[in-house]
Amino acid sequence: MRVFDKLQLRIRSVFRWRRVEAELQDELQFHLEQLVKEKAAAGLPPIEARQEALRAMGGIAQFQEDCRAMRGVSFWEDLLRDAGYAGRSFTRTPVFFLSAIVILAIGVGVNSAVFTVVRSVVLNPLPYPDANQLVLMWKAVEKEPDKHSGVAPADFLDLQEQAHSFKSIAAFTHTFFDVGGVDEPYRVLAERVSANFFATLGVRPEHGRDFTADDDQPAAEHVAILSHGLWQTRFNGRMDTIGGNVFLNNERYAIVGVMPSHFAFSESGNPAEAPELWTALRFTDERTQRGSGYMRILGRLKAGVTQAAVRDELGSVTRQFAGAQPRTYGGEFLTAIPLLESVIGGVRQLLLVLWGAVICVLLIMCTNLANMLLVRATGRVKELAVRTSLGASHWRLTRQLLTENLALGLCGGALGLAVAFTLIRSIPSMGFTDLPRLHEISMDGWVVTFSLVLAALTGLFFGGLPAWKISQMDPQQSMQTASRATGGRRASALRAIFGAVQIALALMLVTGAGLFLRSFTILQKADLGFQPENVVSFQLPLPKEVQGATRATTFYREVAERIRQLPHVRSVGMINYLPLRGNVFGWRFLIRGQETPSGVPIPSAEYRVVSGDLFSALKIPIRLGRGFHEHDLPDSLPVAIVNETMARRYWPGENPIGKQLRLGGPPSMFPWLTVVGVAGDVRYGKVEAAPEPTIYQCLAQTRGPSLSVVVRSDGNPMGALGLIRSQIREVDRSAPLLDVREMNYFVSIAFAQRRLVLTVLSTFALIALFLATFGIYSVVSYSVAQRTQEIGLRVALGAPEGSILKLVLVQGMWISMAGILAGAIGNLALGKAISALLYNVEPTDPLTIGAVSILLLLVTVMACYFPARRALRIDPMIALRSE
């Protein structure tokens, strides 16, 4: 009950404080009246009685205040009043507060946007139930732990039986399917998955059913599940799709389900690599296959099993495998990493660096803001001093300043949220297309809290610092000196430190952007190994009636022949996987005369099948020997061309021409190939990755895979496309041209992410540079204003212009130098974090650091120039009289 009464009183005090105040007033008034009556009764005349009574009562205002304090609500009342003051001072200097709020909003907004991305992509668990139990498994090479390969089907089945740390183990493998039986055939990225794949992830189809164990039986009907996107675009989202059929690589599959729209599984995290269709594995003769590993393994751990325990168990499974197959598992071992690690591994570093950059920007903004607030607070010394001598406590004043800054912070934070929201909305259109988990990026309560707390703390801390400084001042001294607008030595030292911190942070950011720019230009000059200009390419899958190696050779030869006849076409070639489209997988090979000791993994190389004049179509130089020609036929000598890296690595100091190698580990089913030429290195994988050893074979001497066509013309490469299409139709009416692109497109895609990061970082760096310049400017110009008298006196005493200039410049330079030094030290400390993202540039690159330091010094001089000019124009008479 008492609690209830108390609560009621509090509520009354807060919400009816006018009434409560009036009552207090009345109560004290009554007391006073009684006192007057008493004095009068004692014989004093009325006026004297009243004066006496007032004197006896003492400071009424004081104990009114005490009564309020007793009510325990003065805190709230003060807060309201402070908020009122804040509102009034906001409206008194709107430009100042607007610019402060805008600065804060940009800082907080950009920060929250990047934090949202970091949180959604790096920190949040993947969108599967108990996602931290999911791991990916593969085979890794002991000597090159970064290189991993898949697991052979038979090994997957053994692993399922032998590993006990898992609730379930599923397998999947990428493949392409040509979808036929429709007017316009198309190709989809698909995954063959074991029946328990979706169950292991913990996801169910949105419509229809999941795969069942029966679907995996060799005799089972072919079944497929569609992605939501494919269902919508190609099947118009019709419900009767389920139960219907789809023709994949000319075989009929029953469609049994559609996945939910948010489901986008991609082990690499690249949304572009998320499959659109899944089929059941349905092992037939693959069941016993141990030679080549192309299955990716997904496991769900039993609850409480640690990553270390899993790796231990996989180690012992590896030993069992190695006992049975020393060749394959000699130098290789099974390992597992969390699925999240695999999905975001590529961008974690990048995002964290961006976040670091954005925090730098925020800090610069904050120090700038603090500087502004400090200058402002200094201007208010007099006001505060007056209030102190009227009895306001230091705490009370500090709190008032803090309330103002908190209000400022919250306004900035709210606006910042709007900025963040806009930025996040526009992320999909920024070209971050291969960012993992792109569609999962969204703001949540945490981000909103983060932004508001960040803004409030920024306001409180950076605004509170000057407030605290001011409240520490001696009011009397302040009263005397306030008119001279000084902020005291300590305040100006603080401003100088803020200025230096800004320069240091700006240096770090600009250096970072500079290093990225250097990497980018070096990379752009890097030799890709081919000339992309004036080249168009498209995939040309073999039509269904063209089966067998001989007919495939004839088909592609005829297509090439017809295209070559077209006007403006220079040369035509074909290749199974185009440059820059990614290394596919390493093929093991043996070199005649070079035995690989047992226990050492057999060397592997990228493998490309080519046809026509591929080397001249892409302008890949032949360094030694010859290219392929029409006399390389199925029954002639099997030949190969290797790239320079391969020649250097396996025949160092020797002529590789005439040497022999064969594909596939022992026992090899392939014939010995004789090396007839050495081609220049081509970057088939990432631009920044050094070329892998590569073996080329000509189509006529292989089993005849589907190829991509490359056409070089002497003008606009897309110009001849209509003619090319009709020529191909002449050869085969049903042959589709897929993914028609200029070669330059792949080049720009390959640079896209770097270009974007460079743009974002340079933007941050520019903001930082601008703010730091402004910071120095405000410090120097404030100090010139402060020293107007002193400078005036100097001028009056005949100081030359140079010495006045020096006076101003030296101050700015000191701050700048200190900042540059601190920034350089910071760079050394943080260099490691970005070195992985750079290409052929050290984080300590002297050129970049030197250039940036000079840039900052120039900027400092510029920032000092205007205040210095103002100092020179000071009229000694006015300056001295201004006191």
Place this chain on the structure above:
Amino acid sequence: MAKPTDLVQGTLDMLILKTIWIEPRHGWAIAKRIEQISHEELLIQQGSLYPALHRLEQQAWITAEWRKTETGRMAKFYSLTRSGRRQFEKELESWTRLSAAVNLVVQEG
């Protein structure tokens, strides 16, 4: 609540509670009553009286009511609540113990 060492303040609270034990009084009357009973030994400063009253009210030991005085003027009358009575007994007990203890010390030897 008054801290044990906070003798004066705690005492004032106790005196106020005692003064309105029988009947509700307003601030002025409370001050006068204490002065009168203590033979003017204890003079209550308004500066401590009113804050104390407000504090006791906030603690819900006393409750206030606007009533007419005998002269017809409205004044704020304070009366004890049930928890206020309990609080007084508690304070009286600790006061008795404390003063007995102090007596023992100062009268020893």
